[in-house]
Amino acid sequence: MKYSGWPDPGDLVVGNVDEIEDFGVFVDLEEYEDRRGLVHVSEVASGWIKNIRDHVTPGETVVCKVLEVDESSQQIDLSIKDVNDHQRSDKIQDWKNERKADKWMSLAFGEDMSDEQYTTVANGLLGEYGSLYDGFEQAAIHGKEALDGTDLSEEEIEALVATARENVSVPYVNVTGYVQLRSPNPEGVDDVRAALEAAEGNGEVPDEVELSVTYVGAPEYRIKVKAPSYKVAEDALEASADRARDAIAERGGTAQFHRERQLEDE
Template identity: 30%
Template sequence: MSISETKKLPELGEIVIVTVKEVTGHGAYVTLDEYDNLTAFLHISEIATGWIRNIERYVKAKQKTVLKVIRVNPIRSEVDLSLKQVTGEEKKSKVMEVKKDEKGANFMDVIKTNLGYDQNGIREIEEKISQKYDFIYDAFEAVAIKGTEVLSSLDLRPEVIEAIELESKKIQIPHIEVRAVLDITVRKGDGIDIIKNILGSVDGSKNNSKIDITYIGAPKYRITVTSENFKIAEKALNQAIEKIKTNIEKNSGTFKFSREESKKTHTNI
């Protein structure tokens, strides 16, 4: 979504962010944040099921909330809304969408200032990004995770790509960390060196995952895999464990492992 885009009227069934303007005995007047603060109405019958004693228990003046469009009159520019028809998932998704728009707008404001672009120049960048991404913020997040090569098809100037990369470093990317404890022995004169070489062959960054191996105390080692989601991390851990096991057993060693609890972390890429 282009952050410079302003639409005239919402569509029937659309989920919108509003600011409550005035609460009355029959409902609430609100302004549509994404539609140039167009005034719309939330009737008391669409606030909650059952009898409502106090409307302000559900909506208050100056409050921002998520509502659903249930009627649009394009001739008179009238919009009616519902609170009770909004599901928890719809609310969560809309709030996330708005946050993305705000963060994307903030990033573009910084780029506009740093590069000395006018609004037309910024709009041109947004249009190119929108060819590939639904939200401007998504481009920055993609760069934070995978690098500037994700922008190679967008025909952006080098200084713009550099500015996007700089701003993307501010993004905290959630990562999943999965771990296991390895119990390894190789009863040979150079057994320690064999173990070090085998563990070193899987230690490092591979396939969007980072693998760290630390020494706990003979004969135990901890392997930690960090990745952007559990599926990728789990796959990398299983592949690493299988490779270590195979090579240890080739050297007449013994191998056992036990899993540890996974956890979610945040990383500035």
């Protein structure tokens, strides 16, 4: 996706080094249609520059800070030296993510999707999440609910969600808790079994959550939750423990719960 407008002063932009002259570097902006900027030699690197070609090469991808924009003269002044390593890394990753999302748009709606439809869908995602990639990521995690705030049609939302869930790699976290279940009744085994079934969800577990309950050693059982964020995971874990506690209490038993956390990126 390329923007048709102009960047603003202070923006970070990704560009491709097109021409190198003694006075500076011409950079084609990758994120904008038909936009080109100039990095004056004094903005290429800190300190005295003996040979500008020691610092940049033709075809190199660079991240620049926009210094000034003069639309009337079609001029964009850029700086390479004002971008630190952290900013450069983050911007390149964001740019790569948007390129992925652009391909996912084609997967969702076909290579022949019209410019009008592309613009409509893109604006819906940008308006809600600020980027195409973030829109796809939220659709992968939360499904149709993530796009409720947009004006997209039901068919468009379904296509986005299906494509997102096939292509987006979502970071997940795991949280683990332990519940001890006791029943004084002769049918105590059945009481515990009912509490474990309740802990597993009874259809109340959100789609984006994976929950499992496993035996540790009498009377303790492990509840493990995998979810896209700690809040979602912790809410699901607490809800699971509450269901087990309520179920065993109805039968005259008791439940004690404690938990631990562990972050995992997949």
